[in-house]
Amino acid sequence: xxxxxxxxxxxxxxxxxxxxxxxxxxxxxxxxxxxxxxxxxxxxxxxxxxxxxxxxxxxxxxxxxxxxxxxxxxxxxxxxxxxxxxxxxxxxxxxxxxxxxxxxxxxxxxxxxxxxxxxxxxxxxxxxxxxxxxxxxxxxxxxxxxxxxxxxxxxxxxxxxxxxxxxxxxxxxxxxxxxxxxxxxxxxxxxxxxxxxxxxxxxxxxxxxxxxxxxxxxxxxxxxxxxxxxxxxxxxxxxxxxxxxxxxxxxxxxxxxxxxx
Amino acid sequence: xxxxxxxxxxxxxxxxxxxxxxxxxxxxxxxxxxxxxxxxxxxxxxxxxxxxxxxxxxxxxxxxxxxxxxxxxxxxxxxxxxxxxxxxxxxxxxxxxxxxxxxxxxxxxxxxxxxxxxxxxxxxxxxxxxxxxxxxxxxxxxxxxxxxxxxxxxxxxxxxxxxxxxxxxxxxxxxxxxxxxxxxxxxxxxxxxxxxxxxxxxxxxxxxxxxxxxxxxxxxxxxxxxxxxxxxxxxxxxxxxxxxxxxxxxxxxxxxxxxxxxxxxxxxxxxxxxxxxxxxxxxxxxxxxxxxxxxxxxxxxxxxxxxxxxxxxxxxxxxxxxxxxxxxxxxxxxxxxxxxxxxxxxxxxxxxxxxxxxxxxxxxxxxxxxxxxxxxxxxxxxxxxxxxxxxxxxxxxxxxxxxxxxxxxxxxxxxxxxxxxxxxxxxxxxxxxxxxxxxxxxxxxxxxxxxxxxxxxxxxxxxxxxxxxxxxxxxxxxxxxxxxxxxxxxxxxxxxxxxxxxxxxxxxxxxxxxxxxxxxxxxxxxxxxxxxxxxxxxxxxxxxxxxxxxxxxxxxxxxxxxxxxxxxxxxxxxxxxxxxxxxxxxxxxxxxxxxxxxxxxxxxxxxxxxxxxxx
Numbered sequence: 026x027x028x029x030x031x032x033x034x035x036x037x038x039x040x041x042x043x044x045x046x047x048x049x050x051x052x053x054x055x056x057x058x059x060x061x062x063x064x065x066x067x068x069x070x071x072x073x074x075x076x077x078x079x080x081x082x083x084x085x086x087x088x089x090x091x092x093x094x095x096x097x098x099x100x101x102x103x104x105x106x107x108x109x110x111x112x113x114x115x116x117x118x119x120x121x122x123x124x125x126x127x128x129x130x131x132x133x134x135x136x137x138x139x140x141x142x143x144x145x146x147x148x149x150x151x152x153x154x155x156x157x158x159x160x161x162x163x164x165x166x167x168x169x170x171x172x173x174x175x176x177x178x179x180x181x182x183x184x185x186x187x188x189x190x191x192x193x194x195x196x197x198x199x200x201x202x203x204x205x206x207x208x209x210x211x212x213x214x215x216x217x218x219x220x221x222x223x224x225x226x227x228x229x230x231x232x233x234x235x236x237x238x239x240x241x242x243x244x245x246x247x248x249x250x251x252x253x254x255x256x257x258x259x260x261x262x263x264x265x266x267x268x269x270x271x272x273x274x275x276x277x278x279x280x281x282x283x284x285x286x
Numbered sequence: 287x288x289x290x291x292x293x294x295x296x297x298x299x300x301x302x303x304x305x306x307x308x309x310x311x312x313x314x315x316x317x318x319x320x321x322x323x324x325x326x327x328x329x330x331x332x333x334x335x336x337x338x339x340x341x342x343x344x345x346x347x348x349x350x351x352x353x354x355x356x357x358x359x360x361x362x363x364x365x366x367x368x369x370x371x372x373x374x375x376x377x378x379x380x381x382x383x384x385x386x387x388x389x390x391x392x393x394x395x396x397x398x399x400x401x402x403x404x405x406x407x408x409x410x411x412x413x414x415x416x417x418x419x420x421x422x423x424x425x426x427x428x429x430x431x432x433x434x435x436x437x438x439x440x441x442x443x444x445x446x447x448x449x450x451x452x453x454x455x456x457x458x459x460x461x462x463x464x465x466x467x468x469x470x471x472x473x474x475x476x477x478x479x480x481x482x483x484x485x486x487x488x489x490x491x492x493x494x495x496x497x498x499x500x501x502x503x504x505x506x507x508x509x510x511x512x513x514x515x516x517x518x519x520x521x522x523x524x525x526x527x528x529x530x531x532x533x534x535x536x537x538x539x540x541x542x543x544x545x546x547x548x549x550x551x552x553x554x555x556x557x558x559x560x561x562x563x564x565x566x567x568x569x570x571x572x573x574x575x576x577x578x579x580x581x582x583x584x585x586x587x588x589x590x591x592x593x594x595x596x597x598x599x600x601x602x603x604x605x606x607x608x609x610x611x612x613x614x615x616x617x618x619x620x621x622x623x624x625x626x627x628x629x630x631x632x633x634x635x636x637x638x639x640x641x642x643x644x645x646x647x648x649x650x651x652x653x654x655x656x657x658x659x660x661x662x663x664x665x666x667x668x669x670x671x672x673x674x675x676x677x678x679x680x681x682x683x684x685x686x687x688x689x690x691x692x693x694x695x696x697x698x699x700x701x702x703x704x705x706x707x708x709x710x711x712x713x714x715x716x717x718x719x720x721x722x723x724x725x726x727x728x729x730x731x732x733x734x735x736x737x738x739x740x741x742x743x744x745x746x747x748x749x750x751x752x753x754x755x756x757x758x759x760x761x762x763x764x765x766x767x768x769x770x771x772x773x774x775x776x777x778x779x780x781x782x783x784x785x786x787x788x789x790x791x792x793x794x795x796x797x798x799x800x801x802x803x804x805x806x807x808x809x810x811x812x813x814x815x816x817x818x819x820x821x822x823x824x825x826x827x828x829x830x831x832x833x834x835x836x837x838x839x840x841x842x843x844x845x846x847x848x849x850x851x852x853x854x855x856x857x858x859x860x861x862x863x864x865x866x867x868x869x870x871x872x873x874x875x876x877x878x879x880x881x882x883x884x885x886x887x888x889x890x891x892x893x894x895x896x897x898x899x900x901x
Contacts, residue, residue, distance in 0.1 A: 039716075041716045042712070087807065111711035112711050130715040132715070186873045253596060
């Protein structure tokens with residue numbers, strides 16, 4: 026018995042990559058490429074219109090990436106999904122954890138055939154679309170968590186009508202005032218951004234930034250002096266001349282980590 | 287024993303003491319006028335009496351009475367100065383009515399002047415000097431002033447009040463004693479009390495007012511002189527009468543020499559006892575040598591500068607009876623000991639100093655305190671130097687180790703960042719497609735990728751030229767153009783004259799890659815990348831990589847530019863703060879990455895000439 030034809034949609038913003046993949050798909054038996062999309066929007070529209078069995082989604086597409094496309098398709102109409110990516114260790118990890126298929130660029134013929142075979146197997150099992158959606162959501166969450174593991178390198182700050190991308194190496198201190206964060210640089214420039222301190226702190230390398238109190242973070246590289254104050258607390262002097270008080274609790278941490286050889 | 291001898295010794299001792307007081311009070315730069323005045327008056331009184339005795343012995347009656355009048359006038363003045371200093375001591379405590387204090391002092395001075403006038407008048411009239419009524423006036427002034435003083439000095443400590451009250455009482459008794467004509471029948475103790483009350487008075491003044499720095503030294507010396515004189519005198523009163531019976535006999539000379547030697551041997555012991563007595567009983571100071579020893583030992587155990595300084599301050603404050611001792615950083619190394627800021631002698635900046643707070647009872651640092659402080663400062667300074675040396679060595683090792691890990695890390699990161707795997711796999715995908723679609727273009731693209739990889743893998747550290755870097759970038763852009771096709775537009779405008787400027791390898795390519803990654807790839811319509819180079823007005827090479835397309839600030843991944851962090855780190859390694867990399871989005875939504883690096887001087891001159899010639 027000849028296998029049932031699988032209807033596939035390919036989405037990739039780069040034409041050469043898209044054409045290359047389609048070329049491989051066309052060599053597989055029982056595959057019908059029912060559409061190709063050059064963007065996430067096109068992919069959404071194609072999925073809605075052609076109701077494919079399988080969609081090969083490029084992760085990195087302008088505006089709507091592969092993960093965004095999946096998020097925008099209603100769970101009951103979600104086809105089988107295999108992601109395509111050139112290199113993304115976090116994505117690969119997330120997909121393997123959640124049994125989501127993926128294809129690495131440049132795609133190999135054998136791998137594409139395996140993907141088709143697996144899709145066929147799943148269609149035969151008649152897996153409910155809800156399960157698929159749950160696995161995808163879980164993979165997306167894992168991936169985004171993984172991607173966030175990288176620490177911030179630059180902070181976008183406003184200077185007049187421009188946005189300057191301030192390297193975190195230049196940042197000497199961050200002081201919270203309500204919803205505002207005041208940033209001083211080592212050259213003693215000041216910027217103000219709207220952000221929450223704990224959210225920013227979570228994205229900064231803790232080996233570089235240390236909390237001095239409820240509302241202050243300081244760059245360890247620029248703490249030039251720590252002077253003891255009455256009552257067992259400290260005052261940190263930064264190389265840009267600013268003096269910041271260290272809270273009682275942080276003083277203890279400071280003493281146990283920073284001030285100990 | 288002849289009373290004359292007693293008087294001469296007594297007056298000589300008094301004159302010595304007051305002369306010492308005067309010299310020391312004058313040597314002390316901040317010594318106040320009252321102490322100097324008291325010293326001069328005391329000196330005048332004692333010297334005057336000595337002179338009077340001499341004049342009497344020589345039979346100069348006229349001179350004797352004038353000198354006696356003057357010295358008695360000085361004695362009256364001395365009493366007034368003591369009262370003044372007592373009232374002033376009150377004023378420092380600031381609790382008593384100031385008006386009363388001033389009135390008492392004025393009253394005492396008026397009384398003393400009146401008495402002095404009467405003495406001189408008596409001398410002029412060839413009357414009896416000292417004038418009886420003058421001495422009575424002085425006594426009554428003292429008696430009248432006493433109750434007011436007792437009331438106004440209420441806030442003073444009792445011990446202190448007792449001392450000056452006794453001194454004044456002795457003085458009053460002495461004045462009364464002098465009003466009587468007294469023959470040789472009086473006991474020598476009475477004579478001593480009657481005529482030499484100015485000696486305890488000197489100590490009372492000091493005790494009232496030991497503001498001048500050498501007060502402790504003076505007290506010790508004065509007590510030493512007094513006790514040596516007393517000892518010699520005691521010995522003489524025992525051994526004297528038998529000796530004078532057979533003057534010149536060998537036994538007499540032997541006893542005399544024996545006493546002399548005994549006194550010499552006793553001297554160091556007496557001095558030590560007196561020093562201890564003054565320090566502990568009178569000045570109530572801590573045992574300074576022991577304290578210095580204690581601090582020096584504690585200093586050796588201090589683990590860091592702050593602990594060392596705080597500990598020293600904590601131990602010094604009670605020892606000096608200061609409200610507090612603090613430490614601070616000085617701009618320049620201060621020389622000399624100027625109180626209350628005591629510099630800690632360290633070889634290198636930051637130079638620190640101890641600041642001594644207000645001392646108890648408004649007193650000033652005494653010479654003993656200063657000596658102690660100096661010794662502590664020396665010990666602390668030496669320890670500071672040692673600590674700094676250790677921490678410097680430690681920091682250097684730490685830095686070296688950090689550099690090492692950084693270098694390894696940087697090498698790895700440089701490879702990962704430069705041969706961006708994402709780029710590589712995308713390039714290979716493109717080539718894969720081109721093999722089917724256009725084999726000739728596939729081969730060209732493959733060769734460009736080869737050239738690029740060779741350039742990237744060239745050893746780190748060597749400098750390249752802007753021209754060679756641009757060749758690599760051209761390869762890179764060609765590959766990306768195959769990938770993004772019509773979405774990527776490129777303009778490169780580099781003056782030929784700048785092609786030979788030396789730059790670290792791969793500092794521009796990551797900027798271009800960044801522009802494509804964050805500007806072109808996330809945009810459906812793509813954008814344009816422009817690369818410009820120029821020499822800016824700070825004479826640095828400025829390479830500007832600009833792109834349109836997706837605006838930077840809205841791109842979620844923009845903050846994670848590992849490649850740019852690597853560029854910044856390498857720039858800092860090569861140029862320190864002279865090289866800068868700024869990233870900004872213009873109001874038009876373009877992103878500009880501006881790299882500025884210093885041009886080597888020789889190169890700069892040649893390049894500038896070249897640019898001018900071409901212009």
